[in-house]
Amino acid sequence: MLLGSVAPDGGTTHGLGLRATAPVPAGTVVWFPCPQCPTYTPDQLGLLPPDVVDRLDTWGHLLSDARMLVPCAGAYLMNHSCTPSVLDFGLDFGVAVVDIPAGAEVTCDYGTFNGDPESWSMDCVCGSPSCRGEVGTVDHADPAVRASWVERVEAVLPAVRAVPQPLGRLLSTHSAAYRSVLDGLSRVDGSGDSVVRPGFLGVSV
Ligand SMILES: [Zn+2]
Numbered sequence: 001m002l003l004g005s006v007a008p009d010g011g012t013t014h015g016l017g018l019r020a021t022a023p024v025p026a027g028t029v030v031w032f033p034c035p036q037c038p039t040y041t042p043d044q045l046g047l048l049p050p051d052v053v054d055r056l057d058t059w060g061h062l063l064s065d066a067r068m069l070v071p072c073a074g075a076y077l078m079n080h081s082c083t084p085s086v087l088d089f090g091l092d093f094g095v096a097v098v099d100i101p102a103g104a105e106v107t108c109d110y111g112t113f114n115g116d117p118e119s120w121s122m123d124c125v126c127g128s129p130s131c132r133g134e135v136g137t138v139d140h141a142d143p144a145v146r147a148s149w150v151e152r153v154e155a156v157l158p159a160v161r162a163v164p165q166p167l168g169r170l171l172s173t174h175s176a177a178y179r180s181v182l183d184g185l186s187r188v189d190g191s192g193d194s195v196v197r198p199g200f201l202g203v204s205v
Pocket residue numbers: 001032033034035036037038071072073
């Protein structure tokens with residue numbers, strides 16, 4: 001599920017991406033894996049043509065139960081940045097960690113996606129001054145990178161409780177992490193799961 005004020009847009013550095021159509025205050029939940037997001041088991045993927053699997057692999061991410069999930073409502077188009085405006089580390093939803101102005105691209109950090117049992121990496125062209133150059137499995141294993149994600153996520157948790165949450169009703173139903181944040185959660189697990197273990201799988205974070 002994707003925030004209504006974030007929409008697909010073609011004019012980004014990576015081709016297709018997402019852009020804020022209205023200001024998105026820090027603390028706003030931008031997207032989360034929901035029961036309407038299409039998922040594919042390894043057996044189902046095995047029956048699809050390779051080019052379709054490649055496309056799903058580009059758009060989706062593996063869950064902790066080995067299914068591939070493709071974020072619905074256009075959220076699958078979110079590009080990576082090494083200085084992302086949205087983070088999900090230690091949560092099962094992506095939250096704006098900065099105030100995102102109208103017109104700005106909305107990005108997340110692919111390094112948090114640790115559901116793939118195989119190691120993977122990609123060259124990064126995000127253009128951030130703190131670009132890591134290469135993004136992949138190594139990031140999640142790097143304590144310094146994880147610490148930076150934890151710091152940015154924990155800094156914004158009070159704002160999650162304070163700002164309007166257009167997705168709040170659905171989140172309360174489907175996200176264990178969101179309920180924990182509303183209950184006053186101030187720290188996240190730095191060993192970390194993320195949207196690879198969504199609340200709708202019935203697993204608490
Ligand atoms: Zn969904």
